[in-house]
Amino acid sequence: MTSRYLFLLLLLISSPFCIFLLHIFLSRILRKFKPHIAPLPVAAFSVLCSYPLMGYALWMCFLKFLTGSDVLGFGLYALIVYTCFSFCYFILFTMSETARRIHILRKLRETGPLSEDALAADYAAEDMLDVRLRRMVELKQLRLVKDRFILKNRLLWLAGTALSAWAKALGF
Amino acid sequence: MSAPASILAFGFSTFFCCLCLHVLLWRLRHPHHHVGALLSVFFIPGAVLIGLIALGCRQLTLADLAAIAILHTALSCAYIQIYPASQADSPSLKILVLVGRSETGLTAEEIRSFFDPKTLFSDRIHDLLNAKLIYQSGEKLALSSKGEKMIAPFLMLRKALGLPAGRG
Numbered sequence: 001m002t003s004r005y006l007f008l009l010l011l012l013i014s015s016p017f018c019i020f021l022l023h024i025f026l027s028r029i030l031r032k033f034k035p036h037i038a039p040l041p042v043a044a045f046s047v048l049c050s051y052p053l054m055g056y057a058l059w060m061c062f063l064k065f066l067t068g069s070d071v072l073g074f075g076l077y078a079l080i081v082y083t084c085f086s087f088c089y090f091i092l093f094t095m096s097e098t099a100r101r102i103h104i105l106r107k108l109r110e111t112g113p114l115s116e117d118a119l120a121a122d123y124a125a126e127d128m129l130d131v132r133l134r135r136m137v138e139l140k141q142l143r144l145v146k147d148r149f150i151l152k153n154r155l156l157w158l159a160g161t162a163l164s165a166w167a168k169a170l171g172f
Numbered sequence: 173m174s175a176p177a178s179i180l181a182f183g184f185s186t187f188f189c190c191l192c193l194h195v196l197l198w199r200l201r202h203p204h205h206h207v208g209a210l211l212s213v214f215f216i217p218g219a220v221l222i223g224l225i226a227l228g229c230r231q232l233t234l235a236d237l238a239a240i241a242i243l244h245t246a247l248s249c250a251y252i253q254i255y256p257a258s259q260a261d262s263p264s265l266k267i268l269v270l271v272g273r274s275e276t277g278l279t280a281e282e283i284r285s286f287f288d289p290k291t292l293f294s295d296r297i298h299d300l301l302n303a304k305l306i307y308q309s310g311e312k313l314a315l316s317s318k319g320e321k322m323i324a325p326f327l328m329l330r331k332a333l334g335l336p337a338g339r340g
Contacts (some may be wrong), residue, residue, distance in 0.1 A: 005235045009242055020332075027333045039335055073176025077243065080180075084246035091253040096326040097338035098264065100296040105305060105315060105323040106337055113312035120293050128292065129284055132264050141268065148277035149267075157272035160265040167258035170198045 008062040008074070011054075012081045016089045019050045023093070038138045043093045047086045054082055098135070100128070178229070179236055183243030186221040190214045190248065205303060206259060207252070214248040263292065 023046035030037055030045075058078050063071055095102055107122060108114060114122075133149060136142040143152045151157055194213045203209035222244065226237050257265055270286055271278050297313065300306045305319035315323070330337060 002233075002235060006238075009235065009238055012242060012246075020329075024332050024334075027335065031334060039333075039338075070176055073180070077176055077180055077183075077239065081243055081246045084250040088246075088249045088253050093329065096329055099338075100293070101300055101305075102323065102326055103338065104296060104300060105319050106327065108306060108313065108315040109320065109323055109327075113309050113314035115312050116294075116297060119297070119313065129263065129267075129287060130280070132267060133280060133283070136264065136267065142271060145277065147279050149271050149280070149283065150277035151268065151272045154272075157268050160268040160272070163254070163258045163262075163265055164269060169195060170258065171202065172259060 004062045004065060008058060008078065011057060011061065012078060012085070015050075015054060015082055015085045018054065019047060019086055019089045022046050022050050022053070023089075038135070039097055040094065040135070040139055043090055047090050050086060051082075098132075175232075175236055178232065179239045179243065182222075182225050182229075182240045183247070186218050186225075186240070186244045187214075187247040187251075189221060190217050190244075191251070193217060206255070207303070210252050210255060214252065215245075218244050218248065263287065 023043060026046045026049065027039070027042050030042055058075075063075055063078075066074060104119060107119060133142070137144055137149075141151075141153050141156050142149045144150075190213060194210070197203075197209075197213060218241075222237060222241055225240065226232065232240075256262070266286070267283055270283060297306075300319070301308070301313075303318075304316055305322055306313050307316050308314075327337075
């Protein structure tokens, strides 16, 4: 049983890499049929698709050998750990897509040293907001009605409000 | 307590202890290097607490302790990933909060008026200089070797996925 237990832990530790492999497969397949599909929904879809696959693997390798409340307890444990690691993978991918810092580092790597003005010109604040607004409409977080942006997803607004409150609690 | 219940209880307890320490330290003084400080606050005391659990609860096996450490690591990593959104004033979250507060929605112009174009960009440059990911080379900014190491995995990730560079 101990070896099965260790296998469960190893499977959970390696789960971000498993999601990465599934994401490569789905991203390449989906982009073949829909070349203009936005990358973030594909990433979210890959993470969601990985849940039943990982659930099945965990069941077969460990959970089905348990009895009583241990099935529920270890199932809950695996769900929490897997959700945290898949969330980390999704945020890491989101950083590669949206983070200003990553964009600046990539630009400097491509072009070599640049003045702050040249960098700012490449990354105009207006363009930055337009890109974000377009992406938020694509992701159905906002909708555009007669030139006005309206909130579509209340849950994300709550998350944003909670993060603002947390920032205040940390003294920012 | 059954083994999974103990693992969940100890894993969450070590995480919340580190989270409380983090809030306490940040309210006293904000660190210079946020990521390094966060890693220290979550993983050094976390390891000490797991060591104390190992000494205090002899019935826990090595595998149980590893499971506690993995749970603590997973929760800490998830928290560290969302931390920049609260620290660096994420524009996307700010847009969501602004639009959510307005009853009739906002136009793109109205949203722009809430942002200072200068700070949106210069704050990030300042962060990168602080973290030594870029450096001032005369009048210009250049990528440091640390920055090179930081950006490489992101480029590899996009390449493996067959995606062009993100637009930031």
